[in-house]
Amino acid sequence: MELNERIEELREEIIKSTQDLVKIKSVEEEAKEGKPFGEGVAKTLDRALEISAELGFKTVNMDGYVGYAEYGEGEDYVAVLAHLDVVPEGDGWIHPPYGAEIHDGKMYGRGTMDDKGPIMSALYGLKAIKDLKLPLSKKVRIIFGTDEETGSEDIAYYLQREKAPIAGFTPDAEYPIIYAEKGLTVFDIVKDLNNRENSDVRIKYVKGGTRANVVPDYCEAAIEAKNASEIIKLAESFAVSSGYDIKAEIKDDLVIVKSVGVSAHGSVPEIGKNAIMQMFKLLEELPLGDNDTAAFIKFLNTYIGMEVNGESFGIGLEDKESGKLTFNVGTVDMNDKKVTMALNLRYPVTFKFEDMINPFNEKVEKACIRVENMDHDEPLYFPADHFLIKTLQKVYKEQTGNEATLLAIGGGTYAKAMPNTVAFGPLFPGEEDPIHQPNEYIKVEDLILNAKIYAKAIYELAK
Known part of the structure; x- marks a missing residue:
């Protein structure tokens, strides 16, 4: 069975797990013991790690700053980095901002696109690799950040205690690939x-x-x-x-x-x-x-x-x-x-x-x-012939049929917080950008397509 077929079988689980996370309000609040970014963020991290454990992964909670799900063996690891914290919902919603309701093929809610939906796509992409027992030469970590919207203290905490991945990507921007950030x-x-x-x-x-x-x-x-x-x-x-x-x-x-x-x-x-x-x-x-x-x-x-x-x-x-x-x-x-x-x-x-x-x-x-x-x-820059860039380009073209042109931006993505990491999705070219807006949403079909893309990307980087 191919990865894409297994992802399709996991479709309903991907949707439900995303809804579970979106229904928890994870805006930064007053710090508490073991909860450096407040109650809601900590609750969301706990639920993400519970889902990961239910899928059979080893899980680690690093004092509430960051958590990860891990699969495989070896000293080196490949990472997918995304965040569970969200910006305040604001006004102007046509559907409840923490309802995760699905209307006309779209799941609405704060964090659906940024980043709760994409991180569940990546987690279930790894689940598909695990279920199919595909051989890997490196460990894989799905890293759940908690402070991207207000300072990235989470990843600073992580890097003080863990070595960086040898390669990775963050689904915290847009496709095809952002290879240069000023x-x-x-x-x-x-x-x-x-x-x-x-x-x-x-x-x-x-x-x-x-x-x-x-x-x-x-x-x-x-x-x-x-x-x-x-x-x-x-x-x-x-x-x-x-x-x-x-x-x-x-x-x-x-x-x-x-x-x-x-x-x-x-x-x-x-x-x-x-x-x-x-x-x-x-x-x-x-x-x-x-x-x-x-x-x-x-x-x-x-x-x-x-x-x-x-x-x-x-x-x-x-x-x-x-x-x-x-x-x-x-x-x-x-x-x-x-x-x-x-x-x-x-x-x-x-x-x-x-x-x-x-x-x-x-x-x-x-x-x-x-x-x-x-x-x-510092700037983030990967040469166009870098292994990470070439691998993600190949995967993107295979899964979408479109050329993976390289993007350079003046803004900064979550990739800058983690060495050896590049921004890869989840927003597709030409699509409306709902991030940080009222009525943030992710198309259900994009949630599933992301899972297929990320599964293949993880496998190609870690095989």
């Missing part, structure tokens, strides 16, 4: 504003954005001016000449300026309109005098402006594998004493962190701007 940085630039020279125009505050990795769609500034009507006229004129959505009004002896942009993910800033940088373009038009505030505004407009690839900053890195560096100004908090701005820079996979940060630091240091709160993820 280096990711999030950090603040900070400048103290010692404004000693007086001016008839003063900026009281500038606030905008929500997170570093989101193109801000709103920014607001309050301006104190002896001639407020002149500031209103300047803002109106600038809005017309620039085409930016900027409006100004007088409120409580201040001119309140509002800049409206278009939000987008920080990995694709080119499809958004940055409301903060629109605002700073206007602010440079104000007669602020010669002071730190004016110098900072000029610096931003000279080296960033509305650019999204870092060219003027001297860090316009680019490679054929993953494209151009992306540069996003995500938030700003400015008063008359200090300005803090959060940036999200993602650099191409064939470059090093130093290739980006050294030229960056050189420019900001000259302007007496400091870098704080640096968070950095």
Whole structure:
């Protein structure tokens, strides 16, 4: 009997086990003893391991941080990594978010696609291999993560106690295969504003954005001016000449300026309109005098402006594998004493962190701007001829009949948390992406097809 036939026989079990997990709300909550991410996450991990044990696998719970089901013998192992935690359900559901109800061939519920459905597909793929007694030369672990949505402390905990797999994949993204993920940085630039020279125009505050990795769609500034009507006229004129959505009004002896942009993910800033940088373009038009505030505004407009690839900053890195560096100004908090701005820079996979940060630091240091709160993820990159990539390409084409083109992304997947791992599914090309959305769902047929793909992938990597 072939793997696909055995998967079909397991169809109802795959569906029911997925429903069992989806019905448990596993949003991170207050930590408890043995439950580092709260009651719901711990309950979901327990149930996943119960299902695994019922299928005949060895199971391990690593203090509530992570668990795994294991099959086979040997020192080395192949892994499938996915997570059981989910984002909050939010509003707007047409079916209960933890009901796991099936309507028109779709199972609805938070986590159906991200990642409870896919991890059950992988688990039952391994079950099919076990039932058919197919020979393996390596162990296989299905690893149940619990903290992907809020920080990946789970895998850090795991890697402190276990060696990494020699090869693996995570069904936490999209098909065919994501072989390149840009280096990711999030950090603040900070400048103290010692404004000693007086001016008839003063900026009281500038606030905008929500997170570093989101193109801000709103920014607001309050301006104190002896001639407020002149500031209103300047803002109106600038809005017309620039085409930016900027409006100004007088409120409580201040001119309140509002800049409206278009939000987008920080990995694709080119499809958004940055409301903060629109605002700073206007602010440079104000007669602020010669002071730190004016110098900072000029610096931003000279080296960033509305650019999204870092060219003027001297860090316009680019490679054929993953494209151009992306540069996003995500938030700003400015008063008359200090300005803090959060940036999200993602650099191409064939470059090093130093290739980006050294030229960056050189420019900001000259302007007496400091870098704080640096968070950095290395790029993930597998050459196209790598064994793992070639194996997954072969499996994907066999199971779907379609070519397995390689994808490079600016975002980061769960694969970055685990060495020797690549993102592989579960979302098929051209399909609607319901992840993190109201009415998240997975097609039942895709749940089963994933099981077939993952069974074959596990076997090819571990045979």
